[in-house]
Amino acid sequence: MLTISNHVALADWEIDISQIRAQGAGGQNVNKVASAVHLRFxxxxxxxxxxxKERLMALNDQRISKEGVVIIKxxxxxxxxxxxxxALSRLKELITSAxxxxxxxxxxKPTKGSQRRRVDHKTRKGKIKSLRGKVSSS
Structure with missing residues (x-):
């Protein structure tokens, strides 16, 4: 059982996970290829x-075929x-995004109050800047 959210869950029979082993795999990636997985939904x-279902089918994602089959490698x-x-977490992210x-x-539009506050803040800031460096005589 894969829980997507509070009200959406997928049963085990809906997700087909198969182990894929590439033919003639050699070199440094032998272990990686031997543990490859294809998820079909x-x-x-x-x-x-x-x-x-409609939202998933409408998604513009290369993992979703025109027939409505999701394949994640x-x-x-x-x-x-x-x-x-x-693979399961990526399927969950895909369904969640849909x-x-x-x-x-x-x-x-900015409200009158927010415009006034902005102007007041700018003028206050300007006054403080203009007073910098001036020595007050007392």
Whole structure:
């Protein structure tokens, strides 16, 4: 069970993780290639809510095919377990980015009060600067 957020979770059967070993691997990266992992996640067959499925399909990500299959390749670690965890965390980040609501900020005009405070602050700062270096005679 992969928990994405409080109300979104994926069952184990939805995520297919397979170990990939490249043919004829040699040289220094033998251990890395031997522990490579491909994660496959079918968006259309998943138990995600329809809204999340649509958002995932609309994402502009090269890991998502036109058929709605997410394929994540992980081979940066030497052990199989770490590569599995890495692939799962990247899937979780992808789904989270699709489920997050975009905040719409509307352009706001500065209020009269904020404009006045800004001018007051600038003039106060200017007065303090003009008094620097002057010796007061008392």
């Amino acid at each position: 079918d968006i259309s067959r998943s138990t995600l809510p329809p809204f999340y 992980a081979q940066s670690y030497r052990t199989l377990e770490l590569n599995k965890e890495d 489920t997050r609501q975009q905040k719409v900020r509307r352009p706001t």
